Each structure stands twice: as structure tokens, then as C-alpha cells.
Amino acid sequence: MAESTGERDASSSGPGPSDPRRWRALAVCLVAGFMTLLDVSIVNVALPSIKAGLHTPESDLQWVLSGYALAFGLVLIPGGRLGDARGRRAVFMAGLALFTLSSAACGAARSSTWLVIARLVQGAAGGLLSPQISALIQQMFSGRERGRAFGMFGTVVGISTAVGPLLGGLLIEVAGAQEGWRWVFYVNLPIGLVCLLLARRLLPDTPSATRVRPRDLDPVGVLLLGAGVLALLLPFVQAQQWPGNGKWLLLPVALALLTVFTLWEARCTGRRVQPVLDLALFRLRSFWLGCLMILLYFAGFTSIFFITTLFFQSGLHYSALEAGLAITPFAVGAGASAGIGGKLVHRFGRPLIAVGLTMVATGLGLTALAAHLVPGRGAGLAMAAPLLLAGLGSGLVIAPNQTLTLAEVPVPNAGSAGGSLQTSQRVGSAIGIAAVGSVFFAQLGEDSWADAYDHGLIVSVAFVVAGLVIALADVVAGRRGRGHEDRAPAPEPTRRTP
Numbered sequence: 001m002a003e004s005t006g007e008r009d010a011s012s013s014g015p016g017p018s019d020p021r022r023w024r025a026l027a028v029c030l031v032a033g034f035m036t037l038l039d040v041s042i043v044n045v046a047l048p049s050i051k052a053g054l055h056t057p058e059s060d061l062q063w064v065l066s067g068y069a070l071a072f073g074l075v076l077i078p079g080g081r082l083g084d085a086r087g088r089r090a091v092f093m094a095g096l097a098l099f100t101l102s103s104a105a106c107g108a109a110r111s112s113t114w115l116v117i118a119r120l121v122q123g124a125a126g127g128l129l130s131p132q133i134s135a136l137i138q139q140m141f142s143g144r145e146r147g148r149a150f151g152m153f154g155t156v157v158g159i160s161t162a163v164g165p166l167l168g169g170l171l172i173e174v175a176g177a178q179e180g181w182r183w184v185f186y187v188n189l190p191i192g193l194v195c196l197l198l199a200r201r202l203l204p205d206t207p208s209a210t211r212v213r214p215r216d217l218d219p220v221g222v223l224l225l226g227a228g229v230l231a232l233l234l235p236f237v238q239a240q241q242w243p244g245n246g247k248w249l250l251l252p253v254a255l256a257l258l259t260v261f262t263l264w265e266a267r268c269t270g271r272r273v274q275p276v277l278d279l280a281l282f283r284l285r286s287f288w289l290g291c292l293m294i295l296l297y298f299a300g301f302t303s304i305f306f307i308t309t310l311f312f313q314s315g316l317h318y319s320a321l322e323a324g325l326a327i328t329p330f331a332v333g334a335g336a337s338a339g340i341g342g343k344l345v346h347r348f349g350r351p352l353i354a355v356g357l358t359m360v361a362t363g364l365g366l367t368a369l370a371a372h373l374v375p376g377r378g379a380g381l382a383m384a385a386p387l388l389l390a391g392l393g394s395g396l397v398i399a400p401n402q403t404l405t406l407a408e409v410p411v412p413n414a415g416s417a418g419g420s421l422q423t424s425q426r427v428g429s430a431i432g433i434a435a436v437g438s439v440f441f442a443q444l445g446e447d448s449w450a451d452a453y454d455h456g457l458i459v460s461v462a463f464v465v466a467g468l469v470i471a472l473a474d475v476v477a478g479r480r481g482r483g484h485e486d487r488a489p490a491p492e493p494t495r496r497t498p
Contacts, residue, residue, distance in 0.1 A: 022140040025136070025204065026152065028202055028203065029136055033153065033160075034159075034160045035099070036130055038167065039103075041164030041165060043064060044168070044305065046181040049172050057112065062241050066238065067120045069233075069426060069429060070120075070233055070430075071126075072123040073427065073430070074230060075128050076130065076423045077131075077420055078419070079095070079127050079128040079130070079132075080131030080419025081274075083131060088135050088203070088204075089132075090205075091128060092199060093203075094128065095127075096125075098124075098125035099129060099192060100196070102125055103186070103188035104185070105122075106118040109182075130422055131416075134415075135414035135418050138409070140204060144346055147343065148339075151339045151345070151400075154398040154399020155334070155335050155338035155395065155399065157399075158338050158394050159331050163324075163331040165324035166321075166325060168324060169323060169325070170321060171187065172320045218275050221276040224258075225277070227257050228254050229254075229423065232254035233427065235250045235434075236430040236433070239437065239438060262279065277420060281417055281420070284409070286407060289470060294398075295425070297428065297463070297464060298426075298432065299428040299432030300464040302428075303435070303460050303463075304457065304460050306436065311453045312327075312380060315448075318380065330394070333390065337356075337391070337392045338394075338398065339395075341395050341396040341400045342403065350475045350478065353396065353397050355396060356396025357467055357468040359390065360390045360464050363387065363388070363389035364460055366385075370385075372454050432463055435459055436459045439456050440453065
């Protein structure tokens with residue numbers, strides 16, 4: 001049913017399954033998505049340069065990193081819902097324009113406060129733009145082509161996160177350590193402007209979109225969800241900056257707010273106000289299991305770049321460029337396998353993701369072993385092959401999971417569903433960085449950098465293994481469901497009356 005709805009929506013306005021422009025439209029989406037996701041990790045290697053250039057205190061440096069992720073995560077679900085209601089092309093272009101302008105403001109920053117505020121706006125713009133991409137893929141493609149398109153999007157997600165340190169290191173190497181950090185943001189300007197022009201020409205509008213009033217967009221639900229996600233993420237993103245255990249009291253507050261949000265959304269169903277999140281989506285096993293699995297995976301996946309960059313730059317005294325090059329094997333592996341994963345997902349389903357998760361866990365375990373066995377600056381070379389294996393596995397996780405998680409979602413709900421899936425990724429990233437970072441810094445005081453790195457990677461592997469357990473549970477449940485269908489008695493043939 002979702003497929004047929006998608007075909008009707010896509011064909012009624014703009015590039016659809018029969019229009020060759022859909023691939024050019026996809027290219028615009030992927031470039032914009034690459035730019036927003038790149039800014040999650042590219043700033044990691046620029047922090048020493050920012051600190052030197054703006055005399056930034058440690059607390060503000062933390063907000064340069066975590067403020068972007070926090071604002072990004074807060075806007076994803078409301079941004080997806082807004083695109084479903086008002087039109088995905090319009091919301092995509094608004095988010096892209098705001099992202100480009102805020103990137104210019106980041107590059108022009110004259111104080112750390114200026115930079116933090118600009119990063120918050122930039123993160124919110126990325127959260128507005130990002131869910132439109134998965135929704136537009138749902139709208140423009142169907143069947144195996146949809147799996148291929150999500151495979152390309154998965155390549156972008158994997159590569160943008162992994163290649164960020166390398167591109168940041170290159171820009172700082174070319175522009176100089178004092179002012180090079182500004183070009184980490186300025187590089188978005190020409191890309192954003194070109195994408196804006198092409199988006200206006202190529203992206204389809206949303207046939208189901210109508211002119212709606214702000215009160216029709218469930219403002220109470222947006223506030224409850226925003227407050228709940230903020231209370232959930234804040235203690236994790238500020239784990240290193242807020243001493244003591246008082247910050248964890250925000251977690252029961254988050255649980256209470258999200259419970260009230262769920263009750264409110266259930267009350268909105270069937271009324272004139274459209275809920276910001278259709279709770280019926282969570283009755284789909286493929287959807288809620290996919291969200292849970294990717295939350296755990298991103299907790300392990302993104303945290304490795306955080307501690308690996310620290311290990312290379314502060315522990316082994318690599319330059320920003322050297323640190324970026326050392327992490328590149330992961331990006332190469334993810335890019336090589338993501339397209340393959342997108343093509344194979346319709347054939348193998350969730351078992352393909354289980355294989356990918358096993359490869360990631362094995363690769364990260366071998367990475368920790370290499371860092372432990374090879375001391376000094378040679379560790380980066382020793383870690384290349386294990387990181388490549390982990391990257392190859394990652395390409396079989398992100399894109400196929402995106403395809404399977406959204407497969408049964410009706411196209412009119414694609415924006416809010418894609419926002420929910422990406423919110424799971426951002427929540428997982430925040431939890432993983434906080435947990436892995438806490439173990440890493442705790443060991444750093446008493447052992448060497450390599451030992452601290454080993455302990456941090458063990459926690460990352462634990463998150464990936466937890467995601468593997470969820471994927472295997474889905475495989476088993478799916479096989480049991482098919483077994484029950486096979487054993488069900490066939491309906492009796494209708495007897496003809498003479």
C-alpha cells in the first residue's frame with residue numbers, strides 16, 4: 001500500500017518514478033545532506049585552531065561541538081512534519097538558505113559567543129533540511145530504485161561523518177592554523193548557493209501539502225517534544241562540562257515530558273489538529289525496531305571519531321591533516337559498501353544488517369588491539385586495516401536500515417518518520433559520545449593514551465553488539481511470522497451451486 005501511495009504522490013508533481021530528473025533531484029538532496037552531516041564531524045579537528053584564533057574557553061568549545069548536534073536533533077521531527085504539511089521543496093530550500101547564511105556567520109565570528117550562537121542556528125537549519133531528504137526519496141522512488149537511492153544516501157551519511165576530520169585537516173593545512181578554521185564553514189557557501197538554485201528547478205513539490213495555520217501544526221506537541229528531547233540530550237552533551245550527578249535528574253524529567261507528549265499526540269489523533277508525530281508508525285515492527293537499532297549503532301559508530309581524533313592529535317601528536325588521513329580508511333570502506341548494501345537489501349533484508357554490524361564490531365575490536373600492540377606514531381598505520389573492515393561493515397548497516405525502517409511508512413508521513421529515524425541517530429550519538437568519552441577520560445588520568453583509547457573502544461563495541469542483538473531479534477521474529485503464515489490453513493475453495 002505504501003508503494004502505491006508513493007507512486008501516486010511522486011507522479012502527481014515533479015520528478016517521480018518515470019521522470020529521469022529524479023536522479024538529478026536526488027543528487028541535489030545528497031550534496032545538501034552531505035554538507036549538513038559533514039559539519040557534525042569536520043569541526044573536531046578544527047577545535048585547536050578555533051581555540052587559538054578566538055581564545056575560546058573549554059566550555060565554549062564544547063558548545064561549538066554539542067550545540068550543533070543538540071539543535072539539529074531538536075528540530076528533526078518538527079521539521080519533517082512541517083515538510084509533510086507545507087511542502088518538502090519549500091522547507092528544504094528554507095533550511096538550506098538558513099544553513100548557508102549561518103555558515104557564513106560561523107566563519108565571520110569575532111568571539112566565541114558569536115560562534116556558539118551561529119552554530120546553534122546552523123544546527124537547527126540542518127535539522128530542518130535533513131528529514132526532507134529521506135521524505136523526497138520516499139516520494140520520488142519506489143521498489144528497488146528506492147533501495148538504491150537510500151543506498152546512495154547511506155553512503156553520504158557514512159562518508160560525511162568519517163571524512164569530516166580529513167577535509168577539516170586539509171582546509172586548516174592550506175589556510176593556516178590561526179585562521180584555517182574559518183574555511184571549515186566558508187566552504188559551505190558556494191555549495192549552498194548552487195544547491196539552492198538547482199533545488200528550485202529540480203525538486204518536486206508535495207502533492208498532499210496545503211496552506212495550514214501554525215495552530216494546525218500541533219504547537220503544543222512541538223513544545224512538549226522539544227522540551228523532552230532537550231532534557232534527554234542535555235546531560236549527555238554536557239557530561240564533561242557539568243560535574244556531579246545532578247545533571248542526570250534531567251532524565252526522569254525527559255521521561256515525564258515525553259510521556260505527556262505521547263498522551264497529547266494520542267489525544268490529537270482524529271481531531272482537526274494533525275499530530276507532529278503519528279504514533280501509528282510505532283505499530284510497525286520494522287519502524288520501531290529500526291529506530292532502536294540505529295540509536296544503539298550510532299552510539300558506537302560516531303563515538304569512535306570523537307576519541308580517535310583525540311587519541312591521534314593529543315596522544316600521538318598528529319597534525320589535523322594526519323589525524324584526518326588516519327581515519328580515512330573507515331570512510332573509504334563505508335563508501336565502497338554502502339551502494340552495495342542498498343542494492344542487496346531487497347534480497348537479504350535484515351540479515352544483511354546483522355552481517356554489517358558483526359563486521360563493525362570485529363573491526364573496532366581489532367582497532368583497539370592494534371592501538372595497544374603498536375606504540376607511538378606507527379599506531380595510525382596499524383589501525384588502517386581494522387578501520388577499513390569496520391567501514392565496510394558500516395556501509396551495510398546505515399543505508400539498508402534506512403530502507404527497511406521506512407519501507408512500510410506511507411509517503412504522506414515520510415517527513416516525520418524520517419525525522420524520527422534521524423532523531424534516533426542524534427540521540428544515539430549524544431549518548432555514545434558521553435558514555436565513551438567518560439570512560440576514555442577516566443582512564444586517561446591513570447594509564448596511557450593507548451589504554452584509554454582501548455577502554456573507550458570497548459564501550460563503542462558494546463553499543464554495536466547491542467544493536468546486533470536487536471537486528472538478530474528482528475530476523476528471528478520475521479522468520480517466525482513467515483512460519484506462522486506458511487502453516488496457516490488455506491481458505492476452502494468456494495463451492496459452485498449447480
